Amino acid sequence: MPQPTALACKDGAMIEVTLLGTGSPIPDANRAGPSTLVRAGGQVFLIDCGRGVLQRAAAVGVGAAGLSALLLTHLHSDHIAELGDVLITGWISSFAPEPVPLPIIGPPGTAETVEATLKAFGHDIGYRIAHHADLNAPPPVEVHECTEGSVWDRDGVTIRVAPTDHRPVAPTIGFRIDFDGASVVLAGDTVPCSGLDGLAAGADALVHTVIRKDILTHVPQQRIKDVCDYHSSVQEAAATAARAGVGTLIMTHYVPAIVPGQEEQWRALAATEFGGRIELGDDLHRVEVAARQ
Numbered sequence: 614m615p616q617p618t619a620l621a622c623k624d625g626a627m628i629e630v631t632l633l634g635t636g637s638p639i640p641d642a643n644r645a646g647p648s649t650l651v652r653a654g655g656q657v658f659l660i661d662c663g664r665g666v667l668q669r670a671a672a673v674g675v676g677a678a679g680l681s682a683l684l685l686t687h688l689h690s691d692h693i694a695e696l697g698d699v700l701i702t703g704w705i706s707s708f709a710p711e712p713v714p715l716p717i718i719g720p721p722g723t724a725e726t727v728e729a730t731l732k733a734f735g736h737d738i739g740y741r742i743a744h745h746a747d748l749n750a751p752p753p754v755e756v757h758e759c760t761e762g763s764v765w766d767r768d769g770v771t772i773r774v775a776p777t778d779h780r781p782v783a784p785t786i787g788f789r790i791d792f793d794g795a796s797v798v799l800a801g802d803t804v805p806c807s808g809l810d811g812l813a814a815g816a817d818a819l820v821h822t823v824i825r826k827d828i829l830t831h832v833p834q835q836r837i838k839d840v841c842d843y844h845s846s847v848q849e850a851a852a853t854a855a856r857a858g859v860g861t862l863i864m865t866h867y868v869p870a871i872v873p874g875q876e877e878q879w880r881a882l883a884a885t886e887f888g889g890r891i892e893l894g895d896d897l898h899r900v901e902v903a904a905r906q
């Protein structure tokens with residue numbers, strides 16, 4: 614298992630970020646779909662739930678029943694590919710007599726997506742309720758749709774949301790998780806925008822999805838070129854990190870996948886715009902984020 618990279622230096626509280634899935638929409642033998650795990654103050658947040666997320670989470674000792682909340686940046690298929698697995702597996706692997714509903718925080722459209730997913734698994738849910746005496750109701754969920762503002766305040770962990778710009782996918786949101794002076798912002802897919810700038814201002818770390826526009830613009834298929842319209846390049850994500858004055862940029866959701874051995878090339882592109890610490894890597898890359906002094 615990769616060793617965590619310790620950042621900043623303050624005793625005590627920190628936020629742990631694990632890149633569960635760093636892949637793109639194209640299946641990759643070595644990269645799961647976009648998902649990030651954030652652990653803070655004993656709480657566990659899953660941000661997006663791309664392909665293979667629960668297998669990656671199992672590798673760091675996290676099960677679906679152990680999530681404090683599921684946070685969705687947007688409803689693109691690659692970011693919610695395993696929503697059904699998270700809902701059903703969390704339900705059948707929770708043995709609490711009164712299971713706590715899973716909070717799901719996402720943009721408008723999330724409730725409809727969750728409802729439709731539960732409907733798609735309706736036969737399965739029916740089989741299990743019929744078979745197990747202690748399962749009497751479908752997976753309990755508590756969906757909060759929002760585009761801006763405070764969405765979580767529990768035991769020292771607060772979460773704020775702001776709109777991002779991934780049009781024509783809309784609305785889309787980014788999350789800022791604060792715990793005991795440390796803060797991590799999760800941008801999701803977005804072009805540079807004022808909503809993200811405001812959310813990320815002064816944060817200790819920014820987790821940002823990135824694409825290589827310098828490569829994708831040379832691909833012959835227009836559909837691939839289209840991807841450039843609504844994502845940030847490595848340099849644009851790095852410039853956002855610089856404008857916001859964050860301490861660390863954590864890049865993920867690499868499009869195209871990083872060719873083994875070319876990590877330093879991606880890092881160098883980010884370094885043209887951002888002078889802070891730059892993290893990137895394979896699935897399960899883990900970064901400890903402490904408050905900067």
Ligand SMILES: [Zn+2]
Pocket residue numbers: 687689779782802
């Ligand atoms: Zn997207």
Ligand SMILES: [Zn+2]
Pocket residue numbers: 647689691692802822866
């Ligand atoms: Zn995406």
